[in-house]
Amino acid sequence: MPPAGRTRRRRPWTFHLLGYALVAPLGLLMLGVIGYPLINTVLLSLQNQGVVGSQSTFVGLENYAQALTDSALWAAIGRSGIWLFGNLLVQTLMAFGTALIIGGRSRWSRASRTWVLFPWVIPTVAVAVIWQWLSNSNYGIVPKIASAVGIDGLGSPFGDSALAMPALILMNSWHWFPLGAVVIFGALQTIPNEIYEAARVDGANAWRMFWRITFPLLQPVLFALGLVGSLWSFNIVDSIYLVTKGGPADASMTAPVFIYNKAFNQFQASDAAAVSVITIILLAAVAAVYIRAAKPKEDQ
Amino acid sequence: MRYGKFKRLTAVAAVSVLGLAAAACGGSSGSAGNDKTLVLWHMEQPPNRVQGFQQLIDAYNATDPEYQVQAQVQDWNQIYTKIAGAVQSQTQPDILFTIPDFTTYVRPLGEVRPVTSLVEELDQAHTFGEAAKAPYRDDDEYWAVPLFGMVQMLWYRADLLQAAGISEPPRTTAELLAAAERLSSGDQNGIALPAGRNLATDQVLYSLMLTTGAGDFFTESGEINFNTPETVRALTLYRDLLKFSPSDSGNYSWGEPQAAFNSGAAAMAIEKGQYLAPFEQESGRPASDLGCAPIPVAESGGQPGSIYYSNAAMVMSKDDEKAAGAEEFLRFVLQPENYGTLLNAEPGLFLPLTADGATAESWTSNEVVQKYRGCVEAMLKQSETGALFGFVDGQYVDSVGKISGQNVLAQVVQRMYSNGESPEAAAQWGEEQMRAAVAE
Numbered sequence: 001m002p003p004a005g006r007t008r009r010r011r012p013w014t015f016h017l018l019g020y021a022l023v024a025p026l027g028l029l030m031l032g033v034i035g036y037p038l039i040n041t042v043l044l045s046l047q048n049q050g051v052v053g054s055q056s057t058f059v060g061l062e063n064y065a066q067a068l069t070d071s072a073l074w075a076a077i078g079r080s081g082i083w084l085f086g087n088l089l090v091q092t093l094m095a096f097g098t099a100l101i102i103g104g105r106s107r108w109s110r111a112s113r114t115w116v117l118f119p120w121v122i123p124t125v126a127v128a129v130i131w132q133w134l135s136n137s138n139y140g141i142v143p144k145i146a147s148a149v150g151i152d153g154l155g156s157p158f159g160d161s162a163l164a165m166p167a168l169i170l171m172n173s174w175h176w177f178p179l180g181a182v183v184i185f186g187a188l189q190t191i192p193n194e195i196y197e198a199a200r201v202d203g204a205n206a207w208r209m210f211w212r213i214t215f216p217l218l219q220p221v222l223f224a225l226g227l228v229g230s231l232w233s234f235n236i237v238d239s240i241y242l243v244t245k246g247g248p249a250d251a252s253m254t255a256p257v258f259i260y261n262k263a264f265n266q267f268q269a270s271d272a273a274a275v276s277v278i279t280i281i282l283l284a285a286v287a288a289v290y291i292r293a294a295k296p297k298e299d300q
Numbered sequence: 301m302r303y304g305k306f307k308r309l310t311a312v313a314a315v316s317v318l319g320l321a322a323a324a325c326g327g328s329s330g331s332a333g334n335d336k337t338l339v340l341w342h343m344e345q346p347p348n349r350v351q352g353f354q355q356l357i358d359a360y361n362a363t364d365p366e367y368q369v370q371a372q373v374q375d376w377n378q379i380y381t382k383i384a385g386a387v388q389s390q391t392q393p394d395i396l397f398t399i400p401d402f403t404t405y406v407r408p409l410g411e412v413r414p415v416t417s418l419v420e421e422l423d424q425a426h427t428f429g430e431a432a433k434a435p436y437r438d439d440d441e442y443w444a445v446p447l448f449g450m451v452q453m454l455w456y457r458a459d460l461l462q463a464a465g466i467s468e469p470p471r472t473t474a475e476l477l478a479a480a481e482r483l484s485s486g487d488q489n490g491i492a493l494p495a496g497r498n499l500a501t502d503q504v505l506y507s508l509m510l511t512t513g514a515g516d517f518f519t520e521s522g523e524i525n526f527n528t529p530e531t532v533r534a535l536t537l538y539r540d541l542l543k544f545s546p547s548d549s550g551n552y553s554w555g556e557p558q559a560a561f562n563s564g565a566a567a568m569a570i571e572k573g574q575y576l577a578p579f580e581q582e583s584g585r586p587a588s589d590l591g592c593a594p595i596p597v598a599e600s601g602g603q604p605g606s607i608y609y610s611n612a613a614m615v616m617s618k619d620d621e622k623a624a625g626a627e628e629f630l631r632f633v634l635q636p637e638n639y640g641t642l643l644n645a646e647p648g649l650f651l652p653l654t655a656d657g658a659t660a661e662s663w664t665s666n667e668v669v670q671k672y673r674g675c676v677e678a679m680l681k682q683s684e685t686g687a688l689f690g691f692v693d694g695q696y697v698d699s700v701g702k703i704s705g706q707n708v709l710a711q712v713v714q715r716m717y718s719n720g721e722s723p724e725a726a727a728q729w730g731e732e733q734m735r736a737a738v739a740e
Contacts, residue, residue: 052385132551156548243551
């Protein structure tokens with residue numbers, strides 16, 4: 001609000017033009033790198049293109065109607081939910097635990113800050129290969145150790161429809177938890193020691209200090225990590241595709257793998273585009289709910 | 301800074317951004333003009349194969365042709381995506397290696413040139429086997445030049461069979477099943493079979509489908525006819541064999557069965573000739589321990605067979621002169637004195653397709669080919685009864701790429717193996733899936 005007694009001077013129209021002109025390059029760039037692919041996807045979803053780049057005709061909302069009645073899509077979205085929450089839970093727990101360990105003051109804690117980043121810097125394809133090697137029934141170290149302690153015939157969980165998804169969640173969480181650990185570790189450093197000292201003087205034990213001080217003060221960071229981590233995890237294709245291709249028997253066929261499969265294995269580009277648009281809308285809705293649910297706490 | 305200057309700067313910035321964007325969108329098809337390079341895409345990634353192909357290309361380039369060939373290695377798993385994108389952006393290679401079903405996928409993209417006169421000329425000069433060229437003929441034209449063949453065999457560890465008291469390799473499917481059971485004990489599996497969702501599983505199942513009488517799952521008019529008693533019999537056999545395969549077969553592709561075989565964790569496997577070259581080094585066993593036999597045949601209603609297909613090269617140059625240059629390179633490859641360099645990029649796996657190639661010294665002098673001459677001869681013999689689905693008995697089912705591209709056969713196996721579905725239910729599902737794929 002302008003100070004009392006002073007009226008707001010109207011800016012000349014040329015001033016506003018300058019503003020628009022200054023943001024125009026960025027606007028154009030955004031339109032190119034985000035707008036064009038999105039618009040192209042929507043247009044593709046309204047056609048009947050099979051092989052990407054082949055001839056097609058306009059079919060309206062037919063692909064959407066087909067997709068929404070496809071039980072395989074809903075099953076894939078359900079698996080995506082399991083994948084998302086599994087990753088979120090395991091990654092957050094691993095990250096939190098690790099952050100508390102590396103946040104200590106011992107020499108070991110300080111040294112571990114460096115090597116805890118190790119899984120994060122490994123390329124996804126290498127992670128996939130390493131985990132497949134580890135669990136292979138012929139030459140994997142895990143079945144060999146299991147055999148040494150009397151558990152014979154242990155095969156790779158990635159080949160088992162009941163174990164593939166949990167194993168993939170564990171593999172993916174191992175790959176990405178250092179990011180969360182470093183962020184939480186950074187946030188922990190911002191909590192003043194005085195608060196803990198005051199609590200200690202008041203007789204609070206470690207658990208109460210964690211629950212009443214650490215956890216509430218970390219909430220904004222955990223919220224941001226949760227949102228980014230959810231969207232990130234949901235969209236992962238490479239880890240799953242490299243190891244199981246969505247199998248065995250669709251046991252790890254999440255929505256993004258389902259889309260990839262439709263576009264490039266089943267050669268249904270337009271159907272894949274329609275499913276992509278549906279998942280974008282779903283994700284946007286989840287993100288909106290998430291942001292809305294967290295916002296009042298931030299404002300307090 | 302004055303507003304006018306701001307405006308000019310802004311305009312310059314906007315034009316620069318637009319210019320950069322336009323430049324990024326431009327690209328180049330790399331055709332015609334002064335560009336004297338022929339880009340060749342192949343999907344044979346193992347280092348020895350890359351090196352072997354490069355050796356051949358270097359030999360050709362040393363002849364100082366008008367167009368020099370440049371190889372770019374691609375991935376079979378990614379090529380469907382990449383070639384579609386490349387054609388869309390007009391940056392497709394001049395020469396693209398292919399197999400019959402992949403050709404049916406690439407042709408509708410509209411940039412494959414017919415090579416009929418070249419194939420006929422090469423046939424006159426070197427004599428192709430009929431099975432090598434037939435899958436590439438459609439609409440009265442040849443669409444690719446056949447280069448080398450691949451066929452599957454039953455591989456067995458002679459030492460392990462002997463230890464189990466089995467004197468001869470199995471000849472029938474019943475003997476195969478019995479041998480797999482007898483060879484399974486402790487840490488050793490009777491056979492290693494792939495059951496992952498991949499081409500490896502498609503191909504091993506199809507070999508057994510051929511020998512159990514279920515090889516042709518298209519009617520004469522090209523309709524799907526998968527759900528038959530013969531198919532169910534083949535699926536039952538595969539399911540039963542998987543009981544004697546390592547417990548993580550559901551994730552197996554090409555490499556895992558071979559690793560199990562060479563380590564002695566599996567006594568048998570069904571695959572192509574890539575088993576020859578690394579056997580001694582990887583297994584630590586003498587070459588005589590590696591045995592090979594035709595794919596076992598069903599006691600009744602079966603016939604000798606194995607999955608077999610010729611690998612070939614398509615010409616995709618936009619420019620006529622470059623296309624002629626590409627054809628010149630392919631002529632060079634099939635000359636008997638050069639052919640061995642291509643085949644020995646993976647000796648035993650890449651089999652000759654021409655009459656003079658089969659006796660070419662450049663191929664037969666290879667150490668691996670000489671050492672395993674018996675198996676190589678057996679593979680050439682097996683090739684005579686080999687087939688590929690969609691191309692059985694002279695058929696050309698142009699929608700077969702949609703079936704192989706999504707590994708429907710492998711998915712059928714996974715439904716039995718991982719979901720415990722009956723062979724009947726899996727065959728029914730496979731039929732529906734194939735019909736849906738073809739209808740798209």
